[in-house]
Amino acid sequence: MTSKTSPHNGIPQLSAQIAPLLLVCALVFALPLILNNDFLLNKIARYLVLGILTVSLALSWGYGGILNLGQAMSFGIGSYAMAMALKLKTIPVHTGSGGLPDFMVWNNVAQLPWFWMPFKSLGFALVAGVLAPALVAAALGWFVFRSRVTGVYVSIITLATMVVLNLVIIDQQSYTGGFNGITDLAQLELFGVAFDAYGRATYYLVAGCVMLSLLVAFAFTHTKAGLVVQAIRDHESRVRYFGYDVAAYQIFVFALSAAIAGLAGMLYTIVMEFASPTFLGVQISLSVVVWCAVGGRQSLVGAFLGAVLVAGMQGALSESAAFLETWTLVMGALFVLVVLFLPKGLAGLAQGVWRAIAQRRQATQEVAGTVGQTREGSA
Amino acid sequence: MTRHLHLRDISVSFNGFKALDGLNMSVGKGELRCLIGPNGAGKTTALDIICGKVKPSAGSVSFDGVTLEDMEEHQIARVGVGRKFQVPSVFRDLTVAENLEVARARRPGVWANLRWDARRAGREDIERLAQLVGLAEQLEQSAAHLSHGQTQWLEIGMLVAQDAELILMDEPTAGMTAHETRKTAELFVRLKGRHTLVVVEHDMGFVKAIGDVISVMHLGQLLAEGTAAEVEAHPDVRRAYLGSGGITNA
Numbered sequence: 001m002t003s004k005t006s007p008h009n010g011i012p013q014l015s016a017q018i019a020p021l022l023l024v025c026a027l028v029f030a031l032p033l034i035l036n037n038d039f040l041l042n043k044i045a046r047y048l049v050l051g052i053l054t055v056s057l058a059l060s061w062g063y064g065g066i067l068n069l070g071q072a073m074s075f076g077i078g079s080y081a082m083a084m085a086l087k088l089k090t091i092p093v094h095t096g097s098g099g100l101p102d103f104m105v106w107n108n109v110a111q112l113p114w115f116w117m118p119f120k121s122l123g124f125a126l127v128a129g130v131l132a133p134a135l136v137a138a139a140l141g142w143f144v145f146r147s148r149v150t151g152v153y154v155s156i157i158t159l160a161t162m163v164v165l166n167l168v169i170i171d172q173q174s175y176t177g178g179f180n181g182i183t184d185l186a187q188l189e190l191f192g193v194a195f196d197a198y199g200r201a202t203y204y205l206v207a208g209c210v211m212l213s214l215l216v217a218f219a220f221t222h223t224k225a226g227l228v229v230q231a232i233r234d235h236e237s238r239v240r241y242f243g244y245d246v247a248a249y250q251i252f253v254f255a256l257s258a259a260i261a262g263l264a265g266m267l268y269t270i271v272m273e274f275a276s277p278t279f280l281g282v283q284i285s286l287s288v289v290v291w292c293a294v295g296g297r298q299s300l301v302g303a304f305l306g307a308v309l310v311a312g313m314q315g316a317l318s319e320s321a322a323f324l325e326t327w328t329l330v331m332g333a334l335f336v337l338v339v340l341f342l343p344k345g346l347a348g349l350a351q352g353v354w355r356a357i358a359q360r361r362q363a364t365q366e367v368a369g370t371v372g373q374t375r376e377g378s379a
Numbered sequence: 380m381t382r383h384l385h386l387r388d389i390s391v392s393f394n395g396f397k398a399l400d401g402l403n404m405s406v407g408k409g410e411l412r413c414l415i416g417p418n419g420a421g422k423t424t425a426l427d428i429i430c431g432k433v434k435p436s437a438g439s440v441s442f443d444g445v446t447l448e449d450m451e452e453h454q455i456a457r458v459g460v461g462r463k464f465q466v467p468s469v470f471r472d473l474t475v476a477e478n479l480e481v482a483r484a485r486r487p488g489v490w491a492n493l494r495w496d497a498r499r500a501g502r503e504d505i506e507r508l509a510q511l512v513g514l515a516e517q518l519e520q521s522a523a524h525l526s527h528g529q530t531q532w533l534e535i536g537m538l539v540a541q542d543a544e545l546i547l548m549d550e551p552t553a554g555m556t557a558h559e560t561r562k563t564a565e566l567f568v569r570l571k572g573r574h575t576l577v578v579v580e581h582d583m584g585f586v587k588a589i590g591d592v593i594s595v596m597h598l599g600q601l602l603a604e605g606t607a608a609e610v611e612a613h614p615d616v617r618r619a620y621l622g623s624g625g626i627t628n629a
Contacts, residue, residue, distance in 0.1 A: 219495075220493075222498075223492060223493050223494070223495065223498070224480065224492040224493075224494075224498050225489055225492035225493050227473070227477055227480060227481055227498075228481055228492060230470070230472065230473060230477075231470045231473060231477075231478075231481045233472070234470040234471055234472045234473065235468055235469075235470055235471075237432075237452075238464075238468045238469075238470070239481070240451075240452040240453045240456065241430060241452055241453075241456050241461065241462045242453075242456055242461075242481065242482055242484045242487070242537075242541055243453050243456035243457040243484045243487040243541075244453055244484060244487045245453050245487065245488075245489075246453070248488075248489050249489055252489050
């Protein structure tokens with residue numbers, strides 16, 4: 001794809017829009033060069049994964065206008081897919097016949113359940129971690145969007161669905177590990193590389209997936225389908241009278257968002273070395289909304305940085321002695337301030353500052369000819 | 380003239396109020412039909428029925444032999460029906476160019492629109508359209524920043540971009556200056572022939588400038604049909620507008 005900078009040619013300023021994205025990716029990749037601390041790198045990798053999750057929400061909420069309060073459901077499904085495969089690769093102490101996971105032995109399960117069988121193949125698990133959340137989202141979306149459910153009702157349905165799945169996982173302890181989740185996992189090994197949670201390889205795997213998800217999301221938002229999705233966000237019924245099947249577009253962006261969240265979930269299992277029902281809990285699901293709003297939901301890079309910065313801050317505050325009791329208040333205050341004063345989040349602030357600088361430069365130079373106009377909401 | 384668009388015995392009621400009560404109307408191919416009538420006559424509802432926004436409780440709509448009343452809105456649009464709403468309905472967070480691009484729905488499917496080359500192809504078309512509706516300078520501006528008249532023009536441009544065979548216009552000149560109204564009339568006369576137009580309008584000067592045949596509606600039914608002079612002289616029309624100072628002040 002070639003990009004043209006003149007506003008009257010091709011897709012305007014594609015290169016200008018992708019620049020911040022590539023810059024952020026470069027920083028993510030360069031970080032281990034200056035940071036020689038495996039413990040810290042693991043922690044940062046965790047925030048990066050949460051960043052991917054937040055990008056996935058920006059896609060459905062910021063671009064598609066679908067506020068999915070159950071975004072962590074896709075995250076959790078991906079996380080469990082990876083954990084199930086890695087669990088079957090462990091050499092447990094309390095193993096049953098044919099490498100039966102330890103918690104099944106404790107729960108008197110004699111045979112590996114049918115839905116665990118395919119996870120003996122790592123390839124299946126890797127595909128399922130992305131595809132299963134997408135299919136679940138597509139099925140849910142089919143019911144929701146075909147019936148023209150909109151707005152807050154979509155949020156309630158997605159939240160409720162996630163809570164139900166969460167309860168089922170906790171309840172079915174003998175098959176899912178219940179409240180304890182799936183622990184004591186083997187290391188992921190791909191093409192001869194072992195991904196130790198505290199190793200450089202894992203960090204670069206996460207960094208690569210950050211870049212992949214940002215690029216996929218960016219590419220989608222710049223196709224015509226991505227444009228139609230944004231039009232649906234603005235004025236859903238109007239889009240129908242141009243011949244677009246609105247539900248089909250909503251289902252697609254909902255499923256794409258779920259697939260990216262599933263990828264994040266798989267990485268989270270690798271970085272955390274376990275899967276837990278809290279991964280698809282209400283708390284993380286609502287946190288993602290906060291991160292997305294703070295960073296700027298209509299900006300992919302903004303949402304990503306919002307998650308990394310705020311989750312990083314959350315981590316730092318909750319560990320510091322001074323804020324041990326009050327860090328949730330600090331985060332709450334931050335959210336309220338952003339919602340009140342920065343409706344477009346930090347990305348909107350950055351864009352405003354950038355535009356002001358550009359205008360001043362334009363005014364001082366008084367150049368004849370066209371200066372590239374900045375487009376709204378797409379840094 | 381062949382029966383291009385045909386509404387037969389259409390009835391629809393909202394909470395007991397009969398908005399349309401056995402409406403019969405035919406429009407020929409390439410015709411520019413104006414639809415007038417007092418407030419509450421059912422003009423907008425008639426357009427809603429054609430484009431699928433409202434489903435009739437009785438009667439049928441056919442367009443080029445296709446029965447429309449059981450189809451969904453997007454399917455009706457794909458058959459070749461475009462609609463401009465009374466309140467200008469554009470995508471405010473998108474730029475003018477993007478608005479026109481969305482409207483230019485040659486291939487409406489999701490998968491077809493995931494291709495990278497799907498966007499570039501239409502760019503020249505979009506610039507030409509923007510020229511046509513006088514928004515060439517605003518191409519990269521967000522639609523939220525347009526004036527009311529410009530927004531009206533943008534939506535008209537979007538309908539031209541859609542290139543629908545049948546275009547339904549609901550009060551397209553509302554909020555326009557006299558100059559803008561004149562320009563709109565010129566554009567409609569140009570569209571006539573290639574497209575079939577049904578225009579709901581209150582401004583009789585505008586109606587006289589563009590309309591061949593005028594349909595007058597009253598109480599959800601067709602009251603009279605004919606040229607401007609004919610309907611103005613029609614005794615039923617005079618009675619329907621009685622007290623409101625005649626048709627010209629409707």
